[in-house]
Amino acid sequence: MPQTTNEQHAGELPDPRPRKAGGGGVVPVLAFAGITVAVMQTLLVPVIKDLPALLHTDPSNATWVMTATLLAGAVSTPIMGRLGDLYGKRKMLLASLAVMVIGSLICASTDDLVVMIVGRALQGFAMGAIPLGIGIMRDELPRERLGSAMALMSSSIGVGGGLALPAAALIAQHFDWHTLFLGAAGLGVLAMALTVVAVPEPALRAPGRFDLVGALGLSLGLVCLLLPITKGSDWGWTSGSTLGLIGASLVILVLWGLFELRSPAPLVDLRTTARREVLLTNLASIMVGVAFYAVSLVLPQLLQLPTSTGYGLGQSMVVAGLCVAPLGLTMMFVAPLYARLSARRGPKVSLMLGMLVIAIGYGAGQGLMSAAWQTVVIAVVLGAGIGLAYSSLPALIIGAVEPSETGAANGLNTLMRSIGTSVSSAVIGMVLANTSVHTGGAALPSMEGFRISFLIATGAVLIGLVLASFLPSQRESMRPALLASSDEDAPAPTASRPVAGSGGFRGRVLDADGAPVARANVTLIDHRGRQAGLTVADGDGHYALAAPHGGSFVLAGSATGYAPSARPAAYPGDGLPVDTDLVLEVSAPERRTAVSS
Known part of the structure; x- marks a missing residue:
C-alpha cells in the first residue's frame, strides 16, 4: 500500500502517479499534436467562400466540407478517449494522427465533393487527440507541472485554430489550395514522429471492455442531433428533415442512456456525468464553445468585406488572418497565468474570470469594428478570456473522476465544446444569412448581423458564468482526501475531526x-x-x-x-x-x- 510522506498534510490528496523528474518533451510534443489536430477546424476558413466553385457544386453542398469535420470530431472524442483508457492513450493518439494524415492526403488529391467530404471527416476524427493528450499528462507528469500542462493542451484547440488562419490564408493566396492539405499531412507526420520519440505509454488502464453498442448508439444519436443543427438554416428549422432528425436523436439518446446505465462497462459513466460538478462543467463548456466559434466566424468576414459596403475593412486574406491570429497566441500565453491563478484560487475561479473577460471582449466589440487595429484588440481580449476558460475545464473534470476514466471524461467534455461550436456555427450562420444585404448582385453579411452575433456570444457566455457559479468552490470535495499522515511526528486527527470535503x-x-x-x-x-x-x-x-x-x-x-x-x-x-x-x-x-x- 502506498505510504504518505512528511510533506503531505491533512486534507491533501495523495498523488498516485509516479513522480518523474524528466519528461520535459512530453508537454510541448502533446501540445504540438493538439495544435496540429485543431488546425483542421479552421484550415479551409480562408477559402470557404470559394469552395462551391473549387468543388463544382452549389453553396449548400459545399458546406458539408466544413460540417463533416465538425460531426466526425464530435463523434470521435468520447470514443477515442474510452479506447485510450482501455488500450493505451499513446497508441490511440498515434492512431488519431494517422487517420488525420490519411484524410489530409485524400483531400489533397481530389476535387470531387463526396471524396473531399470523406477526407474531411477523417481529418475531424483526429479531434480525439485532445482528451488523449490531457490523459497522458495526468498519468505521466508530477503534480506541480500538471496544471500549466493541461492548460496548454486544452488551449491548443484555440491556438491551432488561431494560428491556422494566417498560415492557411498565405498558402491559399499564393499556391494551389490543395497545398493546404499537404501541409496538414506533413504536420501530422511530424507530430507522430515526435510522439513516438518523446511520449511514453502510460501503464494505467481502465478495467472492462469497449462498449461497441454504446459507441454506435452515441455516434448515431450525435449525428442525428448535430446534423440538423448545422444544416437547419439551409433545410429550414421547421422542415420535416430538421424536426424528424431532432426527434430521432432524442429517442436514440434516451435509449442509449438507458443502455449505458445497465451496462457493466459503459462508454460513458452517466452516474458520474450526472454529478453536479461534472454536469455543470460540461454545460459551461457548451457555452464556451459557442463564444469561441463566434469570433472565428465574424472577424475574418468583417475584415475582408470591401470598403464600398460602408462597414467592411477591405483587407486581404492574409492581413485578415494576421489580425485574428492574436486570438490563438494570447490563449497560448495565458496558460502559465492560469496555472498560478488556479493554484491560488482554484479552477472554478479561473473559469468564471475567463468567462467574464469573454463577455467584456464581446461587449466592447460592439463598438470596435471600424478599423483593423480594433479587431486585433478584440482578438487579444477574447483570446485571454477563452484561454482561461478552456484551461480550467480539464482541471475541473479531472478533479471529479477516477484516474482510469480521464480519457473518456475529457473526451466527453471536448464533445460538449464541439456541440457548442456546432450550435454557434448554425445559429450565427442563420443570423448572418437572414440579415444579409445585397450589393452588386451578391448577398453580403451586414453590420447588424455581426452585432447580433456578438450579442448571442455574450448571452451564451453569461449563461455559462451563471452555471459555473454553482460549481463547488473547493475541488477537494470531489476527490478522495488523505487526512492522516504516516509520518510518526505528524499531528494525528481525532475521532471528532470532520472529514475534508463534503463527507x-x-x-x-x-x-x-x-x-x-x-x-x-x-x-x-x-x-x-x-x-x-x-x-x-x-x-x-x-x-x-x-x-x-x-x-x-x-x-x-x-x-x-x-x-x-x-x-x-x-x-x-x-x-x-x-x-x-x-x-x-x-x-x-x-x-x-x-x-x-
Whole structure:
C-alpha cells in the first residue's frame, strides 16, 4: 500500500502517479499534436467562400466540407478517449494522427465533393487527440507541472485554430489550395514522429471492455442531433428533415442512456456525468464553445468585406488572418497565468474570470469594428478570456473522476465544446444569412448581423458564468482526501475531526479485544472494485476518508501482524461523515507466537 510522506498534510490528496523528474518533451510534443489536430477546424476558413466553385457544386453542398469535420470530431472524442483508457492513450493518439494524415492526403488529391467530404471527416476524427493528450499528462507528469500542462493542451484547440488562419490564408493566396492539405499531412507526420520519440505509454488502464453498442448508439444519436443543427438554416428549422432528425436523436439518446446505465462497462459513466460538478462543467463548456466559434466566424468576414459596403475593412486574406491570429497566441500565453491563478484560487475561479473577460471582449466589440487595429484588440481580449476558460475545464473534470476514466471524461467534455461550436456555427450562420444585404448582385453579411452575433456570444457566455457559479468552490470535495499522515511526528486527527470535503467515513481501526491498531492502512473501494481513497490511521487508530460521491463502498483495513479485513459501507451523500469502525484479527503466525509466549 502506498505510504504518505512528511510533506503531505491533512486534507491533501495523495498523488498516485509516479513522480518523474524528466519528461520535459512530453508537454510541448502533446501540445504540438493538439495544435496540429485543431488546425483542421479552421484550415479551409480562408477559402470557404470559394469552395462551391473549387468543388463544382452549389453553396449548400459545399458546406458539408466544413460540417463533416465538425460531426466526425464530435463523434470521435468520447470514443477515442474510452479506447485510450482501455488500450493505451499513446497508441490511440498515434492512431488519431494517422487517420488525420490519411484524410489530409485524400483531400489533397481530389476535387470531387463526396471524396473531399470523406477526407474531411477523417481529418475531424483526429479531434480525439485532445482528451488523449490531457490523459497522458495526468498519468505521466508530477503534480506541480500538471496544471500549466493541461492548460496548454486544452488551449491548443484555440491556438491551432488561431494560428491556422494566417498560415492557411498565405498558402491559399499564393499556391494551389490543395497545398493546404499537404501541409496538414506533413504536420501530422511530424507530430507522430515526435510522439513516438518523446511520449511514453502510460501503464494505467481502465478495467472492462469497449462498449461497441454504446459507441454506435452515441455516434448515431450525435449525428442525428448535430446534423440538423448545422444544416437547419439551409433545410429550414421547421422542415420535416430538421424536426424528424431532432426527434430521432432524442429517442436514440434516451435509449442509449438507458443502455449505458445497465451496462457493466459503459462508454460513458452517466452516474458520474450526472454529478453536479461534472454536469455543470460540461454545460459551461457548451457555452464556451459557442463564444469561441463566434469570433472565428465574424472577424475574418468583417475584415475582408470591401470598403464600398460602408462597414467592411477591405483587407486581404492574409492581413485578415494576421489580425485574428492574436486570438490563438494570447490563449497560448495565458496558460502559465492560469496555472498560478488556479493554484491560488482554484479552477472554478479561473473559469468564471475567463468567462467574464469573454463577455467584456464581446461587449466592447460592439463598438470596435471600424478599423483593423480594433479587431486585433478584440482578438487579444477574447483570446485571454477563452484561454482561461478552456484551461480550467480539464482541471475541473479531472478533479471529479477516477484516474482510469480521464480519457473518456475529457473526451466527453471536448464533445460538449464541439456541440457548442456546432450550435454557434448554425445559429450565427442563420443570423448572418437572414440579415444579409445585397450589393452588386451578391448577398453580403451586414453590420447588424455581426452585432447580433456578438450579442448571442455574450448571452451564451453569461449563461455559462451563471452555471459555473454553482460549481463547488473547493475541488477537494470531489476527490478522495488523505487526512492522516504516516509520518510518526505528524499531528494525528481525532475521532471528532470532520472529514475534508463534503463527507465520507470516519472511525477507528481496532483489534478483536477493542484495542486500537496504530498506523493501519484504510482503503475505500467503490462499487466497481476501484480504489476511491486511502489513508493511514493515527496512533490511536482513528481514520477519516472523504467519499467522492454517495453510494455503496467497501472499507478495507490492513496492518502488519493482522489479517486484512473488509466491510461494506454506504454513504448517503448528505455531506455528513458516517462513523464506521474496522476490526482486524491478529494473523495466525502472530497468534501462535502470543500463545507460545
